[in-house]
Amino acid sequence: MKFFDSHVHMVSRTTDDYQRMAAAGTVALIEPSFWQGQPRTEVGSFKDYFNTLIGFERFRASQFGIKHYCTIGLNPKEANNEKLADGVMELLPLYICKEGVVGIGEIGFDDQTKLEEKYLRIQARMAVEADLPIQIHTPHRDKKAGTKRTMDVLEDTGCDPARVIIDHNNEESVKEVLDRGYWAAFTIYPHTKLGNERLVEILREYGGERIIVDSAADWGISDALAVPKTAAVLKENGTTMETIERVTYGNPLEAYGQSGQVSESDWEDAEGVDPSALFAGNTLFRGGQDVEEAMAQYKVIT
Amino acid sequence: MTLEEKLLEILRRSASPEAMEWLVKECAAQRADFVQRSFYYAFSGVSRRFDKKGALQLRDGDADDLSAEVTGFTVEAWDQFRLGRVVLLLVLAEQDEEIFIETLEKLLGTADLREQAAIYSALPLLPRGEKLVELAQDGLRSNIVDVFDSVALGNAFPAEHFSDEAWNQMVLKALFISRPLYKIIGIDARANLKLVESMSDLAHERWAAGRWVSPELWRSCQNFITDQIGEDLQRLIDSEQPGQREAVALLIAENEQEGRLAGLQGKVPALIEEVKAGNLTWDQVGRDFGKDCFSVFDDKQSDKNKT
Numbered sequence A: 001m002k003f004f005d006s007h008v009h010m011v012s013r014t015t016d017d018y019q020r021m022a023a024a025g026t027v028a029l030i031e032p033s034f035w036q037g038q039p040r041t042e043v044g045s046f047k048d049y050f051n052t053l054i055g056f057e058r059f060r061a062s063q064f065g066i067k068h069y070c071t072i073g074l075n076p077k078e079a080n081n082e083k084l085a086d087g088v089m090e091l092l093p094l095y096i097c098k099e100g101v102v103g104i105g106e107i108g109f110d111d112q113t114k115l116e117e118k119y120l121r122i123q124a125r126m127a128v129e130a131d132l133p134i135q136i137h138t139p140h141r142d143k144k145a146g147t148k149r150t151m152d153v154l155e156d157t158g159c160d161p162a163r164v165i166i167d168h169n170n171e172e173s174v175k176e177v178l179d180r181g182y183w184a185a186f187t188i189y190p191h192t193k194l195g196n197e198r199l200v201e202i203l204r205e206y207g208g209e210r211i212i213v214d215s216a217a218d219w220g221i222s223d224a225l226a227v228p229k230t231a232a233v234l235k236e237n238g239t240t241m242e243t244i245e246r247v248t249y250g251n252p253l254e255a256y257g258q259s260g261q262v263s264e265s266d267w268e269d270a271e272g273v274d275p276s277a278l279f280a281g282n283t284l285f286r287g288g289q290d291v292e293e294a295m296a297q298y299k300v301i302t
Numbered sequence B: 001m002t003l004e005e006k007l008l009e010i011l012r013r014s015a016s017p018e019a020m021e022w023l024v025k026e027c028a029a030q031r032a033d034f035v036q037r038s039f040y041y042a043f044s045g046v047s048r049r050f051d052k053k054g055a056l057q058l059r060d061g062d063a064d065d066l067s068a069e070v071t072g073f074t075v076e077a078w079d080q081f082r083l084g085r086v087v088l089l090l091v092l093a094e095q096d097e098e099i100f101i102e103t104l105e106k107l108l109g110t111a112d113l114r115e116q117a118a119i120y121s122a123l124p125l126l127p128r129g130e131k132l133v134e135l136a137q138d139g140l141r142s143n144i145v146d147v148f149d150s151v152a153l154g155n156a157f158p159a160e161h162f163s164d165e166a167w168n169q170m171v172l173k174a175l176f177i178s179r180p181l182y183k184i185i186g187i188d189a190r191a192n193l194k195l196v197e198s199m200s201d202l203a204h205e206r207w208a209a210g211r212w213v214s215p216e217l218w219r220s221c222q223n224f225i226t227d228q229i230g231e232d233l234q235r236l237i238d239s240e241q242p243g244q245r246e247a248v249a250l251l252i253a254e255n256e257q258e259g260r261l262a263g264l265q266g267k268v269p270a271l272i273e274e275v276k277a278g279n280l281t282w283d284q285v286g287r288d289f290g291k292d293c294f295s296v297f298d299d300k301q302s303d304k305n306k307t
Helices: A013-026 A043-054 A055-063 A082-095 A114-130 A143-157 A174-179 A197-205 A226-236 A241-257 A291-296 B003-012 B016-032 B034-051 B064-068 B080-092 B098-111 B113-125 B135-141 B143-153 B156-163 B163-176 B193-208 B216-222 B227-236 B243-252 B259-267 B269-276 B282-291 B299-304
Strands: A004-005 A026-032 A067-074 A099-110 A134-136 A164-166 A183-187 A211-214
Touching: A004 A226, A004 B080, A013 A055, A013 B135, A026 A099, A026 A241, A043 A067, A043 A082, A055 A067, A055 A174, A055 B243, A082 A114, A082 B034, A099 A114, A114 A143, A134 A143, A143 A174, A143 A197, A143 B282, A174 A183, A174 A197, A183 A241, A197 A211, A211 A226, A211 A241, A211 B064, A241 B156, A291 B259, B003 B016, B003 B064, B003 B080, B016 B034, B016 B080, B016 B259, B016 B282, B034 B098, B034 B113, B034 B143, B064 B156, B080 B098, B098 B135, B113 B135, B113 B143, B135 B143, B135 B259, B143 B156, B143 B163, B143 B259, B156 B163, B156 B259, B163 B193, B163 B216, B193 B216, B193 B227, B216 B227, B216 B243, B216 B282, B227 B243, B227 B259, B243 B259, B243 B269, B259 B269
Parallel strands: A004 A026, A026 A067, A067 A099, A099 A134, A134 A164, A164 A183, A183 A211
Antiparallel strands: none
8 A cells, every 4th residue: 555644754764764664655755844853043054954855855765765745834933033034934935846845834833923923924925926735733732723823814815725734633623624625634643642543533523535644753752654554543443445545645645736746656657766876975775785675674564 | 049049949849838938938027027036936946837857859950059159068968947947047147247146046055956957057158157166166066966967067167167276176076986078078178287197196096906997087188198198008008998998099199299109009000090080089988988887887897997
């Protein structure tokens, strides 16, 4: 089975994860721009971060046969530093129309401050101007109200809900998100928050339309295999294969495919991995390792 | 036809009509009222209109046509993205110098690999080249082959603007990373004694390591047959490695009065005849060598690589 993880922060993950993901059937992923665990103090740090997303990280993924896409934006946490945020706004137009950039993200609210709203509006307008999908981060605290407020701002800015993916939903937020015409993504965390079984119930209630499952794996305790593992749990619990395929592959492809920057042919027609390829003189494979061999040991899901 | 019209004509053969219409409109809009942000959208947004795997359809007359505009300029091996972006850069080049340079530097500082290649490829077409020299040299520091190639190969900019020092660095690195020297524009005209000395040193290092060198290394020696080069060629004359004897024959034919090579003439008479008949050229040596360049540098073959 093929999987598309539409939210995963690979700059924080090791090659073990890439190997496991490839072995488990993840053919494509989206890396949203986010903060790095601590606030950045210079605009130049964002520039180099964005350059990594469109450069070396894309190359790393390709070495495991995985197609890497990204969304570019200023996250809400760092939007509270106004001087820095203004600098990032100057930078964004250089990136958002690039090859493989499938949207503006992840943007939205964290503490729901005025500054967060200011930069959410600016970036939402930019997405409309550049005709791009938006990937929304919803707050972990006061989620229901924060999600509602996000949608109000987006609609006020002229965004089409069909081109917006709202992430980190839970049972409380999902109904309004779907009712208002947005895509609803669910992040499957290993211990707390939303586990795989809760999703079974949600799918039972809402069906698979416009629902997306992702891992949001980052530098914290999280699971880069959350999407394939969830697929396995859903199957055990009697969810139809059609629905599973939709929420773990078809829907993210359709939602972000609206950017025109990702299509199935990108991986279906891809030529094999060249383990001798270099990026800026760097290779990922040491001492003649074989990529197939290196990956075989990680086959956890068959 | 202007150069821009010629480039558009070439692009039109393979690109979709919608993409071409978009590009022509963008150029007109930016000419009428240049806005940095929308220029960024257009430059990167070429990827949203053109075919990402789209090759160009070139015809027999193209090379001469383009070379007539800018010496040695070629779009061989370019794709739709690169050509579309270079057309936009021609529009950018019409802006005031300050805006032109600032925008170009911003684009380059945030460029993905294909965008970098487009910017470097455009250098020979851009005005105020003297202000772009450092930027071009930066491109050569890249270890990404496509980026290095976009500055070094088929690009008239280095020959026109580089100091000898920068030129020599470029040619030596090209040799070092196995790039074809015959594709470097100005490879013969910019040869100099310092380069030839460095080349000979490189050859000796490789020989000491039981490896050998591209026959193209000797091309820059045409007008610099020093004592050292004379000795090196004595060593090469019996080499069975591809292209080495051909290189010696070319140097002999080009330096018939050169006493240092006198003793070598009788060893490769047939090859010298080939040179005189026009059947053996440096470009030919480079092309032939390129065909098995990689197997040649394979370490497993090092035992066969002795001169």
